[in-house]
Amino acid sequence: MNGKKPVGLTIDGLKVQAAEGTNVLRAAEQAGVSIPHFCFHAGLDVEGSCRMCLVEIEGLPKLELACSTIIREGMVVRTSTDRVGEARKDVLEFLLAEHPLDCPICDKAGECRLQDYYDLYGLYASRMIEPRERRDKKVPIGRGLILDRERCVLCTRCVRFLRLVTGTGELGMFERSLRSEVGIYDGRPVDNNYSGNLVDICPVGAITAEDFRFKTRAWFLVRRPSVCPHCSRGCAVIIESVEGYPLRRSEKRVYRVTARENPAVNGFWICDVGRDGRHDIDDGRHAAVSEKGAPVQGLSWEKALAGVAAAIRSVPGPERAGKIAVVLNARLTCEELALAKGLFVTGLGLGKVFFADRKPGPADSLLLTSDRVPNAKGVLDAGFTPRLPALGELAGAEVLLVFGSYILEHFGEEDVARALAGVPSKYLFAAHTGPLDRLVDAVFPVAHPAEKSGTYINTEGVRQSFARAVRPCPAVVAEGAILVCLANSLGISLGDADVR
Amino acid sequence: MIKAWRVLRELVRGAAITARHFFVNMTFHTLRLFGIRTRRRGAVTIQYPEVQKALSPRHHSLHRIRPRPDGKPSCVACMLCVTVCPSECLYVEAAEDPDPEVQKLPAKFVVDLNRCCFCGFCVEACPVDAIRMDTGEIRLASLTRAGLEVPLDKP
Numbered sequence: 185m186n187g188k189k190p191v192g193l194t195i196d197g198l199k200v201q202a203a204e205g206t207n208v209l210r211a212a213e214q215a216g217v218s219i220p221h222f223c224f225h226a227g228l229d230v231e232g233s234c235r236m237c238l239v240e241i242e243g244l245p246k247l248e249l250a251c252s253t254i255i256r257e258g259m260v261v262r263t264s265t266d267r268v269g270e271a272r273k274d275v276l277e278f279l280l281a282e283h284p285l286d287c288p289i290c291d292k293a294g295e296c297r298l299q300d301y302y303d304l305y306g307l308y309a310s311r312m313i314e315p316r317e318r319r320d321k322k323v324p325i326g327r328g329l330i331l332d333r334e335r336c337v338l339c340t341r342c343v344r345f346l347r348l349v350t351g352t353g354e355l356g357m358f359e360r361s362l363r364s365e366v367g368i369y370d371g372r373p374v375d376n377n378y379s380g381n382l383v384d385i386c387p388v389g390a391i392t393a394e395d396f397r398f399k400t401r402a403w404f405l406v407r408r409p410s411v412c413p414h415c416s417r418g419c420a421v422i423i424e425s426v427e428g429y430p431l432r433r434s435e436k437r438v439y440r441v442t443a444r445e446n447p448a449v450n451g452f453w454i455c456d457v458g459r460d461g462r463h464d465i466d467d468g469r470h471a472a473v474s475e476k477g478a479p480v481q482g483l484s485w486e487k488a489l490a491g492v493a494a495a496i497r498s499v500p501g502p503e504r505a506g507k508i509a510v511v512l513n514a515r516l517t518c519e520e521l522a523l524a525k526g527l528f529v530t531g532l533g534l535g536k537v538f539f540a541d542r543k544p545g546p547a548d549s550l551l552l553t554s555d556r557v558p559n560a561k562g563v564l565d566a567g568f569t570p571r572l573p574a575l576g577e578l579a580g581a582e583v584l585l586v587f588g589s590y591i592l593e594h595f596g597e598e599d600v601a602r603a604l605a606g607v608p609s610k611y612l613f614a615a616h617t618g619p620l621d622r623l624v625d626a627v628f629p630v631a632h633p634a635e636k637s638g639t640y641i642n643t644e645g646v647r648q649s650f651a652r653a654v655r656p657c658p659a660v661v662a663e664g665a666i667l668v669c670l671a672n673s674l675g676i677s678l679g680d681a682d683v684r
Numbered sequence: 685m686i687k688a689w690r691v692l693r694e695l696v697r698g699a700a701i702t703a704r705h706f707f708v709n710m711t712f713h714t715l716r717l718f719g720i721r722t723r724r725r726g727a728v729t730i731q732y733p734e735v736q737k738a739l740s741p742r743h744h745s746l747h748r749i750r751p752r753p754d755g756k757p758s759c760v761a762c763m764l765c766v767t768v769c770p771s772e773c774l775y776v777e778a779a780e781d782p783d784p785e786v787q788k789l790p791a792k793f794v795v796d797l798n799r800c801c802f803c804g805f806c807v808e809a810c811p812v813d814a815i816r817m818d819t820g821e822i823r824l825a826s827l828t829r830a831g832l833e834v835p836l837d838k839p
Contacts (some may be wrong), residue, residue: 288762289812291790321784398778398788401763429772430763 292389326373517638
């Protein structure tokens, strides 16, 4: 409890211990009692505007807000009495009084708190006979976000997020009482690297993202945890994808990347760079082993890898250190880096093991780091000293294995082509198609980090293990499997490394 | 010998059944011809497909999407039919409509009759009563599988 004094209280007859200064809502959540709420968010400050979290506290005459009541020793809280149920129902009736009920076209349907709470606590027949209030249904507020003022319940989560977390404060509350609405200030649309979180924190469908809008429905999505590979922060994310129906059979698509809570790394948020990473998983991928720049149907990676092993074997043992070059990258997991170390450095005794990675980009003060690789610490941890190769060093090799086509970010395409022209056997292991494909003998389609399991060590030294979040195409293989297969065919024991 | 006798017996029985149907129907048709009304009527062969019988209003025939007054499909691509479909035969792709009152329309609405079992769940699930199975089109045959994937997005 972070050194804070524990406080004992009773919630629904359960004896609960929570840290001093916790509010009733969080204490109840920790005890497994969920209290409905719209405006409260653990990552933001307390607002108390939705009135949904009313609970009964012994000794107090009126119902209290669970989100703004701090726990006290010996407090007795009741969350499921008739009085509380009645209050919830009435609050919900007020919130839904002007709600357009356009769930069929609302992207939030299926994960909407209004829907869930109506099912749990509402279930009343509407008493409204007046026509519902009409408001703006489609207000672009910047960064591909669309605001629907009819659906908004004025919880101000978005306003508070932009004030407290990003500090940019683009959104504000305008007008008063019945006319109050969320909006942007004139000529200042939402423009920061964390705008995607607004869609996540909106408890209803008021803010939707153009990128996800109308693409699918929430209940089709399969949500699996993963770690974002787009910078060295390594934020915890959830990859939301659909495989098969309602898409065509054998089709699959990643629709969304959303934030996963991890207080040690990213808290509740992820940046838009990581969110846009969904395109990285689906677009421009290799789907089969290609040779001379053209995909070869029916050629399995195991068969093609036999050619790589033969090329390595053709170099006599003592000359290997200088004649075989390997370019690795920091997108490989710790397990794969350990295998690479065992195979290339210990097993084959290579001297030319290089690293080529994506160029650093601009960082921001919140989560995004300038290092655009997820496992830079893991590379050091595996015992490598990462160094970008000079093109001359690659040109002198007889066999060249390149993992990832990031080398083109550092050298011109023509220079690389010239350097590789003199290399007799060269192989690329890449997830995405690129200009390097036609410069090498064969390209092996490898898995995107979301499609494999492993461990990344982030910039702060936090180790995060993750499992496969998306099933890759049948021909796609993780680098780890390639390294193990290569070691087996070369007769090199990789010891008891964790190959998974 | 006994076996041959049994075969012959069955043949005669079959012929008797056919003859009974003939004479019974003939009797009722003859009575009707002379204006005598009976509760039962003689069977009538409908010369399908030249002559077609009216379908019951509850009959499930080929699906259709009801149009809005302006000709756009009334479907809002909410995918509830896709969700409820037990044979997974619907393929819907939504698109944005410039009209803020409409917002969502199907860009593609394909029913795969290879798989459809005509249960009518899609009709029941539709929140805007857009899909119906009342076209009366029951001649749903094609020489190819692709020919049975019927696009419904153009009402």
